[in-house]
Amino acid sequence: MSIPCGTVVDAQTMYDFNPNFGLLSSFEPASNTLSARAVQDKGTVCRWMNQTSRITIDIAISSPGPTAFAAAKDAAKAGSAVSGIGDAAYFSVSGGVGTLQAFSGKFWVSAASPAFASSADAATLVKSAVASTN
Numbered sequence: 001m002s003i004p005c006g007t008v009v010d011a012q013t014m015y016d017f018n019p020n021f022g023l024l025s026s027f028e029p030a031s032n033t034l035s036a037r038a039v040q041d042k043g044t045v046c047r048w049m050n051q052t053s054r055i056t057i058d059i060a061i062s063s064p065g066p067t068a069f070a071a072a073k074d075a076a077k078a079g080s081a082v083s084g085i086g087d088a089a090y091f092s093v094s095g096g097v098g099t100l101q102a103f104s105g106k107f108w109v110s111a112a113s114p115a116f117a118s119s120a121d122a123a124t125l126v127k128s129a130v131a132s133t134n
Helices: 011-017 032-041 067-074 119-131
Strands: 020-024 046-050 054-062 086-092 097-104 107-113
Touching: 011 020, 011 046, 032 046, 032 054, 032 107, 032 119, 054 119, 067 086, 067 097, 086 119, 097 119, 107 119
Parallel strands: none
Antiparallel strands: 020 046, 046 054, 054 107, 086 097, 097 107
16 A cells, blocks of 8 residues: 555645645654554555754554554554544654554554644644545
8 A cells, every 4th residue: 555645644734734844755664663563564654854853753554454453453542542533543652752543444544753742733634644545
């Protein structure tokens, strides 16, 4: 599955979030991250970088199969439930990085960034990414 990053979150949506974030043409996700997992599942991974602070936003979309999907959803439940995004969504913060994971149909969407202090910070971007799976 390959969804163009410009479709995952279009330029206007990212500009509205923060006009200083630019899409990187490619990046290699760190091991043991949700983006690395999406790469293993042959999904889509995208990174935007703040041109001033160098803070990044990583968004990953994958369809890992029923067993792995259920395990990911169960693990995500350790976070706080978020309503209105996909079939289920959960937010957590670890090590200064906020992560919002959404589960919609067969798709697992995650967004991780130090810019996300709450689910509200990531919600618009994750809603866009979930919509890109339709």
